[in-house]
Amino acid sequence: MAQQLTQAERDAALAKLPDWQVAEGRDAIRRTFVFNDFNQAFGFMARAALVAEKMDHHPDWSNVYKTVDVTLSTHDAGGLTERDIALAEAMDRIAEVG
Amino acid sequence: MAQQLTQAERDAALAKLPDWQVAEGRDAIRRTFVFNDFNQAFGFMARAALVAEKMDHHPDWSNVYKTVDVTLSTHDAGGLTERDIALAEAMDRIAEVG
Numbered sequence: 001m002a003q004q005l006t007q008a009e010r011d012a013a014l015a016k017l018p019d020w021q022v023a024e025g026r027d028a029i030r031r032t033f034v035f036n037d038f039n040q041a042f043g044f045m046a047r048a049a050l051v052a053e054k055m056d057h058h059p060d061w062s063n064v065y066k067t068v069d070v071t072l073s074t075h076d077a078g079g080l081t082e083r084d085i086a087l088a089e090a091m092d093r094i095a096e097v098g
Numbered sequence: 099m100a101q102q103l104t105q106a107e108r109d110a111a112l113a114k115l116p117d118w119q120v121a122e123g124r125d126a127i128r129r130t131f132v133f134n135d136f137n138q139a140f141g142f143m144a145r146a147a148l149v150a151e152k153m154d155h156h157p158d159w160s161n162v163y164k165t166v167d168v169t170l171s172t173h174d175a176g177g178l179t180e181r182d183i184a185l186a187e188a189m190d191r192i193a194e195v196g
Binding site: 038039042045046049052053058059060061062063064065 | 136137140143144147150151156157158159160161162163
């Protein structure tokens with residue numbers, strides 16, 4: 001099972017994820033993705049869903065038209081783990097490709 | 099442009115949508131769909147997204163693993179319209195088919 005990140009691991013991981021912020025009130029990270037329209041936003045979600053399902057690690061996320069708000073945390077571990085970092089990196093890559 | 103529903107129209111529409119509730123603090127309706135797993139939840143979202151895009155009317159929704167929480171309102175009209183009712187009915191049909 002994934003272990004919670006140490007402070008050093010967390011600092012190193014977040015340095016590689018400049019668009020993500022530590023969520024308020026939860027040991028989690030959060031990013032709001034803004035696309036051009038719903039087609040692009042849901043296209044991102046569809047690609048990210050396939051990656052998440054393959055990783056067996058799923059985001060908490062919401063969508064309003066062209067905006068997708070994502071929160072990542074590892075429920076089993078009670079906080080942030082390397083699985084969240086891996087999914088965040090994958091989502092960043094998907095959003096860049098568009 | 100879609101007009102806000104009258105009280106009589108609203109009552110008649112909600113009677114046909116027993117699984118939907120009036121959202122708190124907004125002129126909107128809301129339903130929480132619970133599926134068996136993420137595959138089924140996102141499958142529902144993918145089908146609903148295609149319908150929403152075709153209707154050019156989009157949900158506010160969030161997903162956590164097997165749960166999809168949907169809020170429908172017509173931003174342009176400042177409240178509930180027939181377009182929300184149509185999308186709610188379509189989502190109910192999609193969720194039933196599974």
